[in-house]
Amino acid sequence: MIIGRNAHIMSLASKLILAFVGVTLVVLSATLLLARWSFERGFLEYVDAVQQSRLEQVAQELAERFQQDGGWQQVDSVVLARLLRGPVTELPPPPRGDHPPLGHAGPPPHQHQVQGTWLIDHQGQLVAGQPTDSLKAPITAGVWVQDQEVGRLNSAPRQALESPQETAFSRQQFSTSVLIALFSLGLALLVSTQLTRRLLAPVRRMASGVHAMTQGEFQYRLAEPRRDELGALMADLDHLAETLEQGRSARQRWLASISHELRTPTTILTGELEAIRDGIRPLDLEQIDSMAAEVARLRRLIDDLYQLSLSDVGGLRYQFAPLDLAELVKQRIASFDEAAKQAGVAIALTLPESVPLHGDATRLQQLVDNLISNSLAYTDPPGRLQVSLSVRSKQAVLVFADSSPGATEDECQQLFEPLYRLEPSRSRRAGGAGLGLAICHNIVVAHRGWIRAEPASLGGLAISVSLPIR
Structure with missing residues (x-):
């Protein structure tokens, strides 16, 4: 005992x-x-x-x-x-x-x-x-x-x-x-x-x-119908065990997903280099561009992992200063005009004249870029993306709502977990590793706000971001 x-x-x-x-x-x-x-x-x-x-x-x-x-x-x-x-x-x-x-x-x-x-x-x-x-x-x-x-x-x-x-x-x-x-x-x-x-x-x-x-036996449960402090403590211990079990499962999925994401570009590079060495493919500009694309993909994955690890441990440096969130969103949306046309997605923007905010402009730009990229990558053409910004109870609320495909309520709860993807084949088509929304979550939390996902009225996904106005 x-x-x-x-x-x-x-x-x-x-x-x-x-x-x-x-x-x-x-x-x-x-x-x-x-x-x-x-x-x-x-x-x-x-x-x-x-x-x-x-x-x-x-x-x-x-x-x-x-x-x-x-x-x-x-x-x-x-x-x-x-x-x-x-x-x-x-x-x-x-x-x-x-x-x-x-x-x-x-x-x-x-x-x-x-x-x-x-x-x-x-x-x-x-x-x-x-x-x-x-x-x-x-x-x-x-x-x-x-x-x-x-x-x-x-x-x-x-x-x-x-x-x-x-x-x-x-x-x-x-x-x-x-x-x-x-x-x-x-x-x-x-x-x-x-x-x-x-x-x-x-x-x-x-x-x-x-x-x-x-001893690592996280499946142990203490469930007992008690209506006192000990019953509440048992329920908390059960919740802790469930959280630890989910964390272990998530860690195992992380390792499997990261291994897969790193293996894919390295396998392609290895195959192309062996083909060049064996004389199957000539070493021309097209072949070099192909290998450079795989290297860039590998570097993006490594950079995303690095950014995520820094934000998780609080290593990202934030330089808070007064800024206009409406102007920042307007500029970032404009920079994606060409990418939206190529993806077959029409962007509708609803912004007030000005939303003064105290935040890190670089990180908020990264937040907006990741959310736009996520919608453009996972919205079927021809599609629509509605971006709106409003002020509610001293909170700046930024909403990205796109058309189909959508997600269920349960799936929306897991979107901000690292390496989580709704549909793996589509993610691989878009070249993503499921890290963008996790990075967005950490940026929003650092600004003392909240971010959540829910099914959109357009048939797709609606991601809402709330940031305090100081």
Whole structure:
């Protein structure tokens, strides 16, 4: 597998699983700590609420004693402790000078609740118990007799769990929470493992596809019906593979076409030279002209290849300057009058008075010459060529539309590829190698414009060139 070629590097799957588990562990730890804090706080608040209820009941008992005794003379710390420990029931008044009976003892409150409780009178004087210092406000219950507060019963709030029963209950809750957290962590590990496998399945496919492309297997496709970013990336990789495959096919066609174009004139030259050497043909002016024509054809092909290679790598030098495109087109069309007559093609020209442009005059002349030559070479006589120039939305639009033969939409898309020809026999008749339109394309792109081909209304081909007016 491509992802795991380097064993010492942690795989993406391991990183994702660790990330999922790490996040889960952090969340569980925070939840456990917060739950522990919330439980202890809530439990203490519950204990204080129970104590509050207990104090209110004892306050009622103290109010009855106050009313019976006419004051707090019979209430001291011992009596207060007995009331706090005993059941809250109505007790008979104790004999004067003696302690009240103990009554029936219920579940004793925690020692803190007895020692931390005290009684004060309506003037704030201590009656019974021992006040304790606490940062929190005390739990309090008023002692009311005939709608008058005659005293107040206070108890210090709990600061922590202290009794064995409370501590045991707290530990049990904590242990249960830890077990739940461990179970959740294991479940998160299982889910993250499965989720990681599903998430990385398309990534592994893409890695395999990219590796296949590095080996030259451009036919590998990742097509998968996904509507997310990975699906878009797969589609882009498929398009890249298709482009690379087309590029390789085009390169192979280039080599075959160039070899053929170079072989044709060299074969003719070789044949004629051998015929002269063997005495079959005399070395006269006609024979020399024939060989010179083949040499010129070979040189034109080499020059076109050189121009194309320079424009592809950006080696052509452009000298941009203000010029009049209308005048340039008019002059170039005029120079082809004789060639158009010989080809049997009538040229109709529609130009505005002036189209100022910022461009390279030499390269634009080459552009116009190539487009005119292309129409004259591939238009059946008697034919027509309409050349028009107009200005649309700050763009100079130059159109060359000729009569039959034409081209299909698919063929028009490939016309600007180097060495592409619609009909090889006609191209060889015209002496072209299919490089002119490719050179035109590069010239237009260098001027920040666009060029396209489409079927013409005259039955032939319409080539449109748009150049920005600056």
